[in-house]
Amino acid sequence: MHGRKAYQLVKEFASGEKGQLKPFNRELFGRVLEECNEHHGALQSLIRKMQEEGLDVQTARNADHYGALIHHLSLTRNKRCLMAYMYNRAEIIRVLAWKVGLLHELPEEIQEKLSDSEEEYFKDHAKTLKSYMSQMGLDVNVDMVPPKDPYIKVRVLEDVGGGIILSDKSANFARHSMHFLKRTDAEQYIARGLMEELTS
Amino acid sequence: MASGAGDWSSSPIDDYETLISTTDVELLKRAWRNEKASPEILPFQDALVKRAKEQIQLMEETVDEFEESGHDPLIVSLYQMDLDRAQFLLRSYLRVRLQKIEKFMFCIWKNDTYRDRLSEEEKSFIESCIRVIEKHLDETVLSKLPENYRDILKQSAISEEDDMVPEPQLDTFVVANCKRATRPLYLDSNRQSAVFDNRDDYFQMVPGDLCIIRYKPFREELINGNIDLV
Numbered sequence: 001m002h003g004r005k006a007y008q009l010v011k012e013f014a015s016g017e018k019g020q021l022k023p024f025n026r027e028l029f030g031r032v033l034e035e036c037n038e039h040h041g042a043l044q045s046l047i048r049k050m051q052e053e054g055l056d057v058q059t060a061r062n063a064d065h066y067g068a069l070i071h072h073l074s075l076t077r078n079k080r081c082l083m084a085y086m087y088n089r090a091e092i093i094r095v096l097a098w099k100v101g102l103l104h105e106l107p108e109e110i111q112e113k114l115s116d117s118e119e120e121y122f123k124d125h126a127k128t129l130k131s132y133m134s135q136m137g138l139d140v141n142v143d144m145v146p147p148k149d150p151y152i153k154v155r156v157l158e159d160v161g162g163g164i165i166l167s168d169k170s171a172n173f174a175r176h177s178m179h180f181l182k183r184t185d186a187e188q189y190i191a192r193g194l195m196e197e198l199t200s
Numbered sequence: 201m202a203s204g205a206g207d208w209s210s211s212p213i214d215d216y217e218t219l220i221s222t223t224d225v226e227l228l229k230r231a232w233r234n235e236k237a238s239p240e241i242l243p244f245q246d247a248l249v250k251r252a253k254e255q256i257q258l259m260e261e262t263v264d265e266f267e268e269s270g271h272d273p274l275i276v277s278l279y280q281m282d283l284d285r286a287q288f289l290l291r292s293y294l295r296v297r298l299q300k301i302e303k304f305m306f307c308i309w310k311n312d313t314y315r316d317r318l319s320e321e322e323k324s325f326i327e328s329c330i331r332v333i334e335k336h337l338d339e340t341v342l343s344k345l346p347e348n349y350r351d352i353l354k355q356s357a358i359s360e361e362d363d364m365v366p367e368p369q370l371d372t373f374v375v376a377n378c379k380r381a382t383r384p385l386y387l388d389s390n391r392q393s394a395v396f397d398n399r400d401d402y403f404q405m406v407p408g409d410l411c412i413i414r415y416k417p418f419r420e421e422l423i424n425g426n427i428d429l430v
Binding site: 091132 | 284290291295324325332335336337339341345346349356364
């Protein structure tokens with residue numbers, strides 16, 4: 001009661017690694033929502049009591065008023081905690097949409113941590129970004145780091161087979177092989193974790 | 201894009217300085233640096249972005265021509281590098297703006313000054329963002345709360361103003377470089393606000409000054425171009 005569960009929810013979010021999502025805590029979330037409705041019920045019954053006693057609800061200052069005030073404040077606090085939980089998760093989802101969502105699906109491990117509505121949000125936000133990029137005629141999510149060389153050395157981390165399209169040649173990318181690729185081509189694979197850049 | 205029109209003629213040194221400082225690359229770099237350092241969103245440089253896009257396209261065509269005609273590969277890769285770096289600048293500028301919009305979407309949308317600073321495409325981007333997140337928050341939280349507590353911007357129906365909107369922190373410190381003399385500003389004791397005043401103890405920056413200041417009193421100066429953020 002009185003915001004303790006909401007506090008747990010927020011604490012759980014804050015205790016995760018920054019930028020990483022934990023699985024959506026459906027149970028705790030549902031319990032906080034129930035509490036909100038309980039507070040509201042109690043608030044309304046206190047107000048009704050005051051009205052039945054003939055007191056002016058806006059100005060009377062008796063024990064019932066303060067009881068109602070506490071319920072109201074707990075309710076708003078719960079609301080803030082819930083919104084904070086959802087909003088901060090949404091922020092992380094937006095970062096994911098920038099990194100991955102425009103071309104590919106989310107990997108399994110991340111998908112199971114999201115609630116249904118969050119998956120929808122992810123798709124919608126990716127769509128929004130895509131429509132901006134097509135309006136501007138530019139890809140805003142490549143070139144995340146300032147380019148130093150037009151060609152970079154990469155090492156392939158996962159087996160990608162022959163499905164890679166390069167602008168000037170085609171190559172077979174077996175695992176652990178090293179290649180000298182154009183930076184713009186390699187970037188999308190680096191972002192997905194399929195290749196890594198060798199900087200030495 | 202090294203100089204405005206690819207003109208490599210030798211100019212005297214002081215003309216070179218002025219030439220360099222007004223090329224599109226420099227303007228874009230300046231807009232990019234200011235946007236990165238500023239906590240709030242700055243006016244969109246519409247004409248500059250248009251010109252930059254055209255010039256990038258021109259460069260791309262030139263590079264393609266050179267590659268096909270078997271031009272010296274070293275020169276081609278130099279042009280390519282130049283092109284890449286210009287593209288990076290433009291993309292990063294747009295990216296920084298988009299991320300600021302995402303972070304403060306409600307605040308920007310409500311405030312007319314901020315809204316006027318967006319480009320057309322950014323306006324439709326922010327509308328769409330807001331729609332999407334309202335739908336998401338509505339479904340998960342707001343529709344399940346009691347009446348009077350369902351608003352996305354207010355805590356409850358009795359809040360007097362929109363109290364759930366994140367706003368940019370205008371008090372952060374920034375490093376500013378002065379290009380033209382600023383107006384004399386009288387700063388209060390926390391240096392957090394300023395009044396244009398003719399009192400004696402005013403603060404004024406002259407060209408060449410490099411200062412660490414709080415952002416808020418100097419917003420006007422930044423928008424007028426008197427100072428640049430570093």
